Amino acid sequence: GAVVSQHPSRVICKSGTSVKIECRSLDFQATTMFWYRQFPKKSLMLMATSNEGSKATYEQGVEKDKFLINHASLTLSTLTVTSAHPEDSSFYICSARDPGGAGTFGSGTRLTVV
């Protein structure tokens, strides 16, 4: 079946630094990927839609300059959290539209900003 790999699974960074999270579709091409954020004991909130070869579409309230998304190839989308602060600490999950007609999710990245 379709597999989406997300890396790293956990990252700790200092406040003010930037962190890059990768989302790869391993056995299919994904022209569209999605980035979600999940707070503890909370649901997933869509942050942005990543489109291969074009600009990402951000949901209302999401700072596009803080959460930079790049989708340079048909199998890779990256989310960069710039100038991270403790309030950016969260669980970030990507998904990709797979050939079977559903979203396949990565395993998530736990970001802790100290």
Added chain:
Amino acid sequence: AQSVTQPDIHITVSEGASLELRCNYSYGATPYLFWYVQSPGQGLQLLLKYFSGDTLVQGIKGFEAEFKRSQSSFNLRKPSVHWSDAAEYFCAVGGDQGGKLIFGQGTELSVKP
């Protein structure tokens, strides 16, 4: 407004007992409906999906769900719960296949021996 409501935040069932997790949605177009399961610190695994056709859909791990348009519901069921089913369950709705999703707040399932 588009939304998904899972009325039960936490459910506890005995192993071997039947299970039903409720999901109601509000969506302005034809809904594509999904159930995902999440173990602690992990990503989401698709249990089943409904796009069209038979309103009773079968999924993995013995789960099934029934789409009831008149009630705007898509409840998840399992006839006999196993201890390994303990996890967080999310219902989601979208406007197309594999597109962006709106999630419910999740139902945490605990299974007691």
